[in-house]
Amino acid sequence: MPSAYLVLDDGRIFEGSSWAATGKTFGEAVFQTGMTGYQETLTDPSYHKQVVIMTAPHIGNTGVNDSDNESAKMWVAGFVVRNPSSVTSNWRAQNDLEAELIAQGIIGIQGVDTRAITRHLRDRGAMRVGIFSGLELTREEMVVEVRKAEAMAGSFLVRDVSTPRTIVIPAIGEKKFTVAALDLGIKGATPRALAERGVEVHVMPFDSTVAEIMAINPDGVFLSNGPGDPSTMTDVIEVVRELLLSEIPLFGICFGHQILGRALGFETYKLQFGHRGINQPVMDKNTGKVEITAHNHGFAVKAPTDSEFSTVYGRGEVTHVCLNDDVVEGLQLLDRPAFSVQYHPEAAAGPHDAAYLFDRFVDLMSAKVNA
């Protein structure tokens, strides 16, 4: 098998073998600790421009199928695995993982010490990385190329992943509400979770104006997950601020949560290596209950966790924190119907513990309608 190299910004190089598409690719190196759900990860737009290192040693065992995609294509910039499967075994599988990666031009590398890479990133932080597969380059040349790649901090990536035009996902069963979902890199599981609750979801381009949003007469607005640095999202933040004034129920997830945080006046910051996995313990501060949640974020909101805070939209509080490192995982306004979580209640991949948040959103919309 031809050699391939994983080259880190700080000059550390891991030698492995070519896998999936060959060539070279760059991105932010992040590790994902889920033991299941590689297909969902690959197709999650939040991983745009990221080279994902899977800590689970065997990847591809169950192949890929059409129903577990989180978007229309694979987004990761590169895919790093220890042992790719040379066979597909699952009754739902429709294609081989490697074949699919090649078809979608995703460059991979296999046979590297993924645990060593993970420990490196944990200790030194997420950094730029390149995969060079099947190329004749010296080690120095590879490092130089990696250092020329763009960094994640300050990246504005939403334009790449957002829908160019509004797509309507019909409610399942009786339609109760209409929601405008700003697509900042939305995963398929989110509109599905809403639709199951009788919500018709209008997935709208990220740069939709308030007027365009209000034109569909929504009962609520949803801010999706997505890639990039939330501090670059000034226009969307302005839209959110206007929406907050209108008192329309608002729910944000992940990137959407960071945008709500910034709209409320909080700062966002880059975590050392982020949270990416499906085993993260989050405590709901109001109930004291712990939910095991799916995470995928490199940035977080800086907000006071020990007391209520006040904003121009009235009082608010941090509702959820990650028990591993006390990172803010949820916000809500107490005087207006708006809340958000940093993690993924839509799961896919991951546990369904936080699905109740979609009910909470529906309840907010009901309260608004009945008021």
Added chain:
Amino acid sequence: MGLDTTIKSVLVIGSGPIVIGQACEFDYSGTQACRVLRAEGIRVILVNSNPATIMTDPEFADATYIEPITPEIIERIIAHEKPDAVLATLGGQTALNAAIGLYERGTLKKYGVRLIGADVDAINRGENRELFRGIVEKVGGESAKSKICHTMEEIMDAVVLLKYPVVVRPSFTMGGLGSGIAFNEAELKQIAGAGLRHSPTSEVLLEESIIGWKEYELEVMRDRKDNVVIVCSIENLDPMGVHTGDSITVAPAMTLTDVEYQKLRDLSMDIIREVGVDTGGCNIQFAVNPDNGRIIVIEMNPRVSRSSALASKATGFPIAKIATKLAIGYTLDEIQNDITKVTPASFEPTLDYVVVKVPRFAFEKFADADPRLTTTMKSVGEAMAIGRSFPEALMKALRSLERKEAIFTWPNVGESELSSLLQAMRIPTEYRLQQVQKAMWAGASIEQVYEATRIDRWYLRQIEVINEQAAVIAQPGELSKDVLRAAKSQGFSDAQIGSLRGVSEEEVRKARHHLGIRPVYKTVDTCAAEFEAFTPYYYSSYEEETEVRPRTTPAVIILGSGPNRIGQGIEFDYSCVHASFTLREAGFETIMVNCNPETVSTDYDTSNRLYFEPLTLEDVLEVVHAETQAGPVLGVITQLGGQTPLGLAAGLKANGVTILGTSPEAINLAEERGAFGNILAEQGLSAPQFGMAASQLEATTIAHEIGYPVLVRPSFVLGGRGMEIVYDDVALGGFITRATDITPDHPVLVDRFLDNAIEIDVDALFDGHELFLGGVMEHIEEAGIHSGDSACVLPSMTVTDEQWDEIRIATEKIARGVDVRGLINIQFAIAENTLFVLEANPRASRTVPFVSKATGVPLAKAAARISVGSTISELRTEGLLPLLGDGVAKGISVKEAVLPWNRFRRTDGRGVDAVLGPEMRSTGEVMGVSPSFGESYAKSQIAAFGPLPKSGTVFISLADKEKAPGIEPAKGFSDLGFHILATDGTASYLRAHGIECTTVRKNSEGTGLMGEKTIVDIINAGEIDLVINTPVGRGTRADGWAIRTAAVQRSIPCITTTAGFSAAVDAITFLQSSPLSIKSLQEWLA
């Protein structure tokens, strides 16, 4: 929420003797429970009849009762100790059943004791199949179609709807006891009939067959705030049809997408909530149809289980420890993850490695047992291995089993052999995976094997990958660095590579080291490296980066005993754990190497560092190398883990490793008969006459010289494997043919067999100058019964003071002659007033924990200290050993062995013969201690086999040579008021000696003309309370066998020796006169 401060004292119920389906994993969980409770300042009261456990060490509880685990005894303990709560979810099915017993007796209510962990309602909802079905349905899950039956008529009606094959599962039994798959009416009658008898509620479940489906298990934990986490998913490589305990299992699940896995997770959470396990763990099993994903919920255990121990070791998440904390009020978020120290326990471990568990069987001990694997668990132990890929973990696991048949080989396989392999693998047996591997090596396709076995194609592909690698290794030409590296990362051992290349293991190792290819060690950290790990729990892998940290304190490496097997079990783990504890206290760092996930030694808390590695020369040498790189290493202790580490000692020494304690040369001296004979001769000690035979003819000649009966065996064995007493030339010849197959390199030993001798077992310490005699045990069964299967008593009952002195002197002479540094175990026999030395083993023995419990002297700890240079005199001053004299038993302690007869069936479905012999067959042991022999023996029998009858009918059938010694005890039973039944010969003999009895028909005589029943019919009808049946010579005589198996199947106590017969008289005499006393170990030793 924090600690529930109303709980000031807790009674912990242990799991009793090691039996199939309930092994030392419950010592691991119980030990953790005791530690947690004591750390919280809670008074711990413990009941467990198993002396070989760490949890019954007096320092783990405030009051330790080594007493039978029966509701009656526990009630007396509760009355005496007045605990606030009872914790029964960590002692397996035994503890759970005892808790239900306490509830039903009204004991809990009477004394105001709470059941913590799971309440009786939750236990019932989890274990009662009908209730559980309802719960599964309620949460939207599906159960297999089934029918509960209480009679054979109901069973026959039900099968009409469910169709064959049909699964039979008795209620409230552990390890799947009594369950099986019936393919036709005859099988159904036999399996379901046994099931009805084994179930305490005479209830069996008949179920649609889901044989061949994928099987999964999820370990779930819940706290009182209703937080639920899944600790681990486990996938069975062997599809449905083989008991999980007998299956090769893999963690995490390998062949599920997230969507499918989350369905299992959702169901698990809904089920634990609905069953109402409020605080603690449970496991839930699922079957998944490989063709369409249909999920069937199979069952749940509302308690910590065998799989919980595996899951704890596989993930680093200590389920039992956390379950205990939850039971006393903490919530998951309040408990810290020990490994990361910064994150809470309310998370789900994620693995960046693969764990494979493989079962170890003991079919060779039960020659006539059906070797098919079914839903009744039959394995006696297990090994676990960790790797960065499935092939690596699997190959390590297979060599951890220490069976050459388990290790993959790549011979030429012919056409006809291929087709017979493909046929054979349809029926799961011990070596099915090896059949699969061999068939694929011979060209069988994944589809062909899948069709025959239903093993998931992903696993089959991994086997194929291993075979492809073997083909590359075998290619002629130089072995390149890349190929060697690839081979090592697929888990190939140096020995396997050597055999493929036609060179020795050592040559491969040398070449490998020359190329700089060595394993690195990764950490089991619960979080896939997301957080820093502070617990050095390592496994090897051929990767880039090692995580072994440098050290400065001198370290001692302790080699464990590997998978449990008959003859080498928890007793050896006990000694290893003790060594680790005491050496840590003495200021050393301890490094444990072991591969048995059930044990306390593989708890990451036990030693400073833990290497979860196979116990082979290669794997141990690499650990030694890695640790030598990390800091100073004093040496390796090999004398505590039984034959496994002992067998490695010479190889380690040859590779320059320091062996602490008794040297490999000294070990060899004791094991090599000629050399040992010289020592005995020099010291003027007698041994039974013996000879060493290299051929059939020689053996016969020696036997004639010595005179029959003779004891024959191959040299270098543990657990009496391949040992037999033969009475004539024919039997001798038959044995030689079989025995030389076992160890072709070693000759056969022919010993004089001492008829009617008293057998003595001695455990002693020697430091080169001084001897400390730990204990002199007297076997209750006469010589000829393997010491591991014989009951024994400490102090000895019939040994005179002079004989005792003689034994002590002989022990010292042997210890000095062999040059022991640490423990030595010697077996003596006294026959015709002469002391004979039977054998000496310069290592920790099976009886070390028993002697330590009975005398309060920690022999294994002392041995470990002697190994690193302390003297007995120093240890006396320090207080580890008594200041003066030898070990003195407090009270009279009886050890009894527990035998797994009820687990095995012959292929015709009938029981295997329940007769003792020189081959060890017991899986575990219990101890009874009291002021009198009768009471202690009674306790040991109750703990091992269940209640002894105080009155009723006893059936007596004695072999001719046992008739005279049987008169005394038979008279005893008559005097105790028992009605005696006997078959013709025995009956006339008894009557001739004035003992009244009723003659009954032998099985072979058939039913009488007037419809008189045979003894077997009478036993089956439940009209007999106790069976005394001594076998005739060696070999199964049909009548005796039919009697014994009928008794075993009906769980009627069955005694097969006259010595046991006499002891039973003492026991029942005591039981008739007064209730059993209770007294804690702390009081005994005070």
